Amino acid sequence: MARKALIAANWKMYKTPVEAKAFVDAFLPLVAGHTRDEIALFPSPVLLPSVIFAAKGSNVAIGAQNIHFAEEGAYTGETSVGQLIAIGGTHTLIGHSERRQYFAETDEIVNKKLHTALKHKIVPIVCIGEVLAEREAGKTAEVLIMQINGAFAGITAEAAAPIVIAYEPVWAIGTGKTATPEMAADAHKIIRAEVAKLLGAPVAAAMRILYGGSVKPDNATSLLSQEEIDGALVGGASLKPDSFTAIVKY
Numbered sequence: 004m005a006r007k008a009l010i011a012a013n014w015k016m017y018k019t020p021v022e023a024k025a026f027v028d029a030f031l032p033l034v035a036g037h038t039r040d041e042i043a044l045f046p047s048p049v050l051l052p053s054v055i056f057a058a059k060g061s062n063v064a065i066g067a068q069n070i071h072f073a074e075e076g077a078y079t080g081e082t083s084v085g086q087l088i089a090i091g092g093t094h095t096l097i098g099h100s101e102r103r104q105y106f107a108e109t110d111e112i113v114n115k116k117l118h119t120a121l122k123h124k125i126v127p128i129v130c131i132g133e134v135l136a137e138r139e140a141g142k143t144a145e146v147l148i149m150q151i152n153g154a155f156a157g158i159t160a161e162a163a164a165p166i167v168i169a170y171e172p173v174w175a176i177g178t179g180k181t182a183t184p185e186m187a188a189d190a191h192k193i194i195r196a197e198v199a200k201l202l203g204a205p206v207a208a209a210m211r212i213l214y215g216g217s218v219k220p221d222n223a224t225s226l227l228s229q230e231e232i233d234g235a236l237v238g239g240a241s242l243k244p245d246s247f248t249a250i251v252k253y
């Protein structure tokens with residue numbers, strides 16, 4: 004089954020509103036008319052309104068890097084899915100490894116956020132991946148299977164269609180070390196097989212699994228031409244219009 008690739012930019016905690024607007028103004032003409040892949044940008048919450056406004060009507064979707072699982076409430080510093088929808092956001096990352104590592108996000112929290120995103124028809128990109136010690140101990144498959152089961156608890160096959168998974172080996176994020184295309188494809192196969200077990204083969208066959216971790220213009224083609232890799236989640240190389248465009252047009 005042909006899966007349309009999604010090329011996503013995770014800007015992390017970078018850019019001022021002026022820099023973000025300058026990116027969008029330069030980027031949109033570079034990717035105008037590009038329909039082969041979906042394109043999405045994930046800026047910090049404070050940048051979202053202006054980036055959404057600047058990208059309105061284009062072929063570039065805008066999402067949050069994180070949402071809270073509650074509809075609203077006394078959660079200082081957090082952003083609700085309703086707030087994201089109100090300003091026109093359509094996607095969200097969930098469970099990025101930096102959130103797991105620095106903000107104590109567990110599989111249980113990831114699961115709650117996934118339920119909230121699906122309920123409100125926000126496209127969720129669920130991030131999973133092993134740390135170096137787990138890979139070196141031969142535990143990659145075990146970790147991925149545990150993370151998938153944790154994230155997908157209570158998710159039905161009917162509800163699962165919008166879900167995107169991002170496989171991001173933690174040791175490859177921001178380090179310049181990339182998984183080889185074969186390593187990534189192997190991990191994606193493990194993930195897809197587990198999704199098939201949980202939600203059935205048709206859901207698994209249709210689900211997009213992105214690769215993330217030091218994707219750059221010079222390795223994008225070899226990674227993205229793998230049958231199993233349905234797009235990329237790009238950090239560092241997504242901060243400049245030229246390098247992100249080169250990845251989009253791999």
Ligand code: PGA
Pocket residue numbers: 013171175176177178179215216217218236237238239240
């Ligand atoms: P990187 O980040 O491309 O800078 O490794 C990827 C990510 O964290 O999503």
